[in-house]
Amino acid sequence: MWLRIDSLSGVPIYRQIAAQIEQAVMAGVLQSGDKLPGVRELAVELAVNPATVAKAYEELQQAGVIEQPRGRGTFVLGGPKLAQDERMRRLGEAAQALVAEAERLGFRPEEALAAVRRAVRADREPPPEGEGGDA
Amino acid sequence: MTAISLRGLRKRFGALPVLDGIDLEVPEGSVYGLLGLNGAGKTTLLRLLMGFLRPSGGEGDILGHSLGGLDTALRRRIAYVPERPAFYESMRVGELMRFVAALHPAWDQTVADGYIDAFGLPLGRRARALSTGMRTQLALVLALATDPELLVIDEPAAGLDPVHRRRYLQVLLEASAVPTRTVLLTSQDLGLVERACDHFALLHERRIQVAGPLTEILDAERRLVVQAPAEAGAALGALAGVRSVRPEPHGFLVTGRVDERLVQGVPGVRGIQAYGLSLEEIFWSYVEG
Numbered sequence: 001m002w003l004r005i006d007s008l009s010g011v012p013i014y015r016q017i018a019a020q021i022e023q024a025v026m027a028g029v030l031q032s033g034d035k036l037p038g039v040r041e042l043a044v045e046l047a048v049n050p051a052t053v054a055k056a057y058e059e060l061q062q063a064g065v066i067e068q069p070r071g072r073g074t075f076v077l078g079g080p081k082l083a084q085d086e087r088m089r090r091l092g093e094a095a096q097a098l099v100a101e102a103e104r105l106g107f108r109p110e111e112a113l114a115a116v117r118r119a120v121r122a123d124r125e126p127p128p129e130g131e132g133g134d135a
Numbered sequence: 136m137t138a139i140s141l142r143g144l145r146k147r148f149g150a151l152p153v154l155d156g157i158d159l160e161v162p163e164g165s166v167y168g169l170l171g172l173n174g175a176g177k178t179t180l181l182r183l184l185m186g187f188l189r190p191s192g193g194e195g196d197i198l199g200h201s202l203g204g205l206d207t208a209l210r211r212r213i214a215y216v217p218e219r220p221a222f223y224e225s226m227r228v229g230e231l232m233r234f235v236a237a238l239h240p241a242w243d244q245t246v247a248d249g250y251i252d253a254f255g256l257p258l259g260r261r262a263r264a265l266s267t268g269m270r271t272q273l274a275l276v277l278a279l280a281t282d283p284e285l286l287v288i289d290e291p292a293a294g295l296d297p298v299h300r301r302r303y304l305q306v307l308l309e310a311s312a313v314p315t316r317t318v319l320l321t322s323q324d325l326g327l328v329e330r331a332c333d334h335f336a337l338l339h340e341r342r343i344q345v346a347g348p349l350t351e352i353l354d355a356e357r358r359l360v361v362q363a364p365a366e367a368g369a370a371l372g373a374l375a376g377v378r379s380v381r382p383e384p385h386g387f388l389v390t391g392r393v394d395e396r397l398v399q400g401v402p403g404v405r406g407i408q409a410y411g412l413s414l415e416e417i418f419w420s421y422v423e424g
Contacts, residue, residue, distance in 0.1 A: 007326040010413040012353045040312065047304045049166055050312070051333035055350040 001037060005046055013048055017056035022065050025076055026086065036066060036074040136163035138285055138317035139184065143193035144202075146179055153179050155341035156193065161334070166311045166318040168332035168349075170325065170418065175338045177321035178218070181289055184319075185215050198285055211239060214283035218290040220274035222262035228273060229258040232280070239281040247280035253306055254299075267294035272303060279310050286310070288320040292327060304331055329414045337421055344421045349414075355392045356417050362386040362406040370401045378420060390420050 003020050005013055024030040036042070039057060043050040057074055060066045067077045102112035139161035146154040153176045161167045171177045182188045184197055186205040195202040200209050222231055228251070236242040251258065254272040265273065271294055278286055291307065292300045308331060311318050322328050328335055329349065336346035345352065361371065363386045372380045376392035386405075389398065390412075398407055412420065 005330075007330070010415060012350070012411070012413060013329055014350055014353070015411075044305060044309060047301050047308065048330045049308065049333045049349075051348070051350060052330075 001042065001045070003042075003046060005048065014052045014055040014059065017042075017046075017053060018059045018063075021056070021060055022063070022086075025065055030076045032076055034076040036076065038073065137161065137196070138163045138165070139195065139197050139319065141193065141195040141202075144180075144183065144190050144195055145192035146176070146183060146188065147191045152341055154183075157338075157343055159336060159343055159346060161317060161319055163317050164314050165334045166308075166332045167320070168328035168335040169319065169321045169338060170323065170328055170335055171321070171338035172323060172422065176341060177338055178289055180338065181215070181287055181319075181321060184287065185213070211241065211281070212284040214278035214281050214286050216274045216278050216286070216288040216291070218293055220270055222270070222273070224263035225261055227259055227261050228256055228265075231262060231273070231277065235277050235281070241282040243280050243282055246282070247276055250276040250279060250306055254302065268296065268299050271295060272299070275303065275306065279306075284316060286316065286318045288318070290322055290324075291320050291331075292324070300327075307331060325415050325418055335414075337418060339422055345417070352417065353411070353414065356412040356420075357389075357391070357393050357395070358410045358412055358416070358420075359389040359393060359395065359398060360386065360408040360410075361389050361398060361404055363401065363404045367401050367403040371398065374398065374401070 002024075003017060005016055009016065011019075021030065021036070030036075036057075037045070039050050039053045043053045046053070057066060057068065061068055064077060066074055068074050098116070099109065099112055102109070102115070107115075137160055139159065141157050141159040144154060144157040144159075145152070157180065169177050169180065179188065183190055183202065184195070186203055190202065197205070198209060198212055205213075223234070226234065232244075232247055232251075236244065236247075254269075254276065256269060256273055256276065260269075262270070262273075271292065275288070275291070278288075288307075292303045295303055304327070307318070310316070320328075320331070332349055334347065335349050335352070337344045360383070361367075363371070365382070368380055368382065368387060371377060371387055371389055374389075374393065374397050376394065377389055378391035379389070381388040381390075395407055395409055398404060
């Protein structure tokens with residue numbers, strides 16, 4: 001697999017593995033029904049202890065990202081539906097963070113909403129000539 | 136099943152206490168990392184286990200036999216790889232293998248050949264002409280080919296470049312896959328311990344400060360940014376699992392295995408932000424407080 005372990009990131013390895021698989025599911029790189037490598041196989045490939053991979057899979061199973069039917073392997077669960085729920089959850093989190101930040105800065109909720117609308121408009125308008133061509 | 140069990144183990148050199156009440160349970164089949172700073176007593180602990188040193192107090196069992204009772208039969212079930220392995224320096228790699236094989240009834244030549252290949256070790260080279268990294272690899276191969284139930288390694292992968300270190304780790308992990316084999320290693324390399332081990336213990340100031348399954352500990356350790364008045368400090372420090380409480384401009388930085396709900400219940404607490412800790416942060420939080 002394309003998983004990468006960053007030993008200097010300060011993020012526990014099992015969280016790195018879980019996050020990268022989850023992102024791949026979100027992005028559609030992994031899709032419903034796809035089989036993931038076995039715990040031991042992935043552990044050897046990444047040169048990490050199998051317990052670390054098992055822990056990552058356990059977290060992914062609890063989050064509803066994968067399923068591990070006994071003795072049959074590890075499969076990606078959900079797909080589009082799961083991705084939709086998860087996307088909604090993350091959008092909700094981002095919105096809560098924005099509301100909290102607005103509050104901290106002393107703005108009322110309506111002012112926060114107005115800022116979101118302005119940001120959406122700015123995003124839709126084409127950039128002025130000669131600028132922003134680095135996309 | 137427990138491969139190693141230590142209860143109140145102590146060791147002093149003259150007037151100098153090195154280990155002062157070590158309690159440790161190493162489950163069978165685990166890859167157990169013993170972490171500690173230079174001079175923490177890691178090697179002394181291994182040497183006590185191997186019966187090279189006598190404890191000053193306390194007791195322990197190793198593979199079901201009490202410490203100090205390591206007869207030849209038991210000794211053959213254990214392989215010890217010191218940080219700087221010693222060989223008969225004029226022997227070639229192939230000769231060294233035959234030499235160790237003759238001493239060990241359980242010697243497995245197929246295993247030895249496989250790992251010699253995996254590391255690309257030159258069979259015809261004399262020990263004294265091997266690089267530090269090759270010596271480290273050869274010592275591991277010789278240990279593994281004796282099919283040990285307990286593999287004890289002092290500072291594994293010492294002297295290896297990143298490429299060989301990875302290969303060494305893969306070999307070690309592959310060899311640990313034997314369910315009845317237990318690996319105990321010492322290291323000051325947090326990255327290696329987090330990769331290779333499923334359990335770890337931190338040895339500091341002559342005692343084990345924290346020990347257990349690695350992912351469980353990583354899961355449980357927290358740093359909380361707590362907004363609270365200065366008076367709340369004492370109550371926060373008294374909570375179960377709290378190791379340190381440091382004052383911050385608008386509250387405290389609380390570190391430990393802390394239940395956030397308990398913190399929430401402390402009078403005056405206005406808000407909490409929780410962060411997980413990496414193994415390195417956990418290490419420093421015990422070593423520096």
